Each structure stands twice: as structure tokens, then as C-alpha cells.
Amino acid sequence: MNTQHIYLIKHGETEENLQGIHQGRAVGGRLSERGRADIGRVGACLAAAGVAVDQMLVSPMSRCRESAELLAAALSPADVGVDERLAAKDSGHLGGRPRELAAAEAARHGVPIHRLRTPGGESSEDVQARYVDLLDEVSSGGTANHRARRARRGHRLPAAVAHRERLRPVPPARARIRRGAGGTGVEEDGQVRG
Template sequence: MNTQRIYLVKHGETEENLQGIHQGRAVGGRLSERGRADIRWVGACLAAAGVTVDQLLVSPMSRCRESAELLTAALAPADVRVDERLAAKDSGHLGGQPRELAAAEAARHGVPIHRLRTPGGESSEDVQARYVDLWDEVRSGARRTTVLLGHGGGIACLLLWLTGNGFDRYLQHVPGSAGVTCVEIGGPAPRVRLMNVSPADLPVLLHSRSAR
């Protein structure tokens, strides 16, 4: 059986991240200078490791589309498409607000911020369901190497599902900006070869674990 690899990549750092803004879907986001450099580095590392990308699926948010353009320049994937299932969590009225407001509202409701569901917004379970739906579609397809470029919350939700963990472990599964995960599919169960690796650590781990 041929091994299929699925890479999960979080978008690069944004200017709004630096300003302490909770983006959600209300703010598309603009990559910071560091964010652009990190994504370029990720693309260069994957290319140097011989990764050939068959398809790149991207969140519709501008911070992800900008990241995708930078990855595409390095990796030249055969197919690049926006997929709504990779979108950021709908945080309702908290989107675009200072992060402290979201934290304060979660505290008033007595829940961690990642479990907060605003009126008309999504829960983390909702986000997990659509990320898992996309995952199942990709893994059942014929493409050998896929990159899913999305958001920290969505990637964390998917990793919880893949590793059999509950939402009490959510924070331990959130990637940093431009963090990279590699999952291999070729046996009875998916195998996480790399998880939330930072751009700085990526070259060594890519080669040492042959995640290409």
C-alpha cells in the first residue's frame, strides 16, 4: 500500500496577532513580516526535503490565502483550492475584538475560551466536525500528498480527534504560527510523524523522521 501523507500547516503570524486581536472570521488578517518569513521557510524546508504536493487546500481567510501563495511559490502544488471547512471558528461578536474581551466573556460563563460558544457562533465541536469531514474526504482520495492550510483552533480540534484526546487537552494541541504537522496513512491507523513543529525546528525533524 502506498503511503499517503497529509500535512497540517497553520497560517503565519499576523499583524492582528501582534495587536492582541481575536480574529475569528471577522478579520481576514495580514501576515506580519515574521509571518511571511516563517511561511517562506516552511515552504523551502519542505521543498528541500523532496516533498511533492499533489494538492493544497486552504481556508478562505486572507491570512491563510496569503500563506498559501507563499507556500505555492516554493512547492508548486498540482492543485490549489479554497475549502470552507478549513475556515476559522465563527466567534460571533467577539471576532475582531481584543483577546482580553473573549477571555473575560469565557470567564463569565465559567468555561475555557476554546469552549465558549457565542450566540450565532460555533462551538469547538462544530469546528472539529468540519475539519474531520474534510480529513475523511482527503484520506479516502487518491492524492498521495496533501497540505491543509488552516487555523490553530481547527488544527488542534483535528489533532484531538486523531490522537483520541478530549477537549481538556486542547491547549496542548494548538500549533504556533506556521507550525507543521505530518500524518502518514498507510497502515491500520494514521501515524503522526511530526506534530506542531515550529519553523525553526522543521529542517532537522523533517530529515530525521523522513516525513516526506
């Protein structure tokens, strides 16, 4: 029996994150030194856990493609595809502007920030709907073309990596990025590394 694992990996920290810029679709973004290091550690951790990648789906945003290139170097996926459904939120006139403006705009309209839809833009709920469609498609084992167009649930997913175990079950890697006062590290099976 083949088991499918889907890994959802957010892009690394960007230079624009450091400047307090709301990127959305308006700004592709460039990974910061820390962002590159974090994504490099995630790739190394997954590779060390023996994860074999059949397919990697990537947002068209440059920050996500840069993150995916670093992951691909560590994981050597059989197939890498860009899926527009993974694109960042279209924040209308707020894209590329300071983050505080989105919060102020939501307050002015009396809505939670995740429901804010600027003229010509979309809400976080709209984005989540795109992600859910893609995840449904991937998890249902659609065709290669369909699988290259899926991923959902959650907000701002840079890459969806599908992994199929072919011969024997392998325990899933229990790894996640931990950030704290002491810096960033990868927690794997309860132990923090890095």
C-alpha cells in the same frame, strides 16, 4: 503501493496577532513580516525534503490564502483549492476584538474557552468537527472534488497539503517551526536552521 501524506500547516503570524486581536472569521488578517518569513522557511524546508504536492486545500481566510501563496511558490502544487470547512471560527460579536474579551466571556459563562459559543457563533469544538470531516474525506481518498473539501483535527488549520509518493517511499520530513527567545527557526531532523 502509494502512500498518502497529509501536512497540516497553520498560517503565519499576522499583524492582528501582534495587536492582540481575536481574528476568527471577522478579520481575514495580513501576515506580518515574521509570518511571511516563517511560512517561507516552511515551504523551503518541505521543498528541500523533496515533498511533491498533488493537492493543497486552503481556508478562505486571507491570512491563510497569503500563507498558501507563499507555500505554493515553493512547492508548485498540482491543484490548489479553497475549502470553506477550513474557515476560521465564527466568534460572533467577539471577532475582531481584543483576545482577553473571549476569555472574560467564557469565565462569565463558566465554561472553558474552547466551549464558548457566542450567539450566532460556534465553539472550537464545532470548528474541530468541520476539520475532522475534511480530514476523514481526504484520508479516505475521496474523489478530486471530495478531496478538495477536507481537513480536520486540530484548531485553525490554514492549509492541508496532500502528498502522494508515486514510485518509492521517501522518509517523511521531520520539520517544525521552533520559536524561542533567540527567534524563529525550522527544526529539521533535530537541527535548528534559521
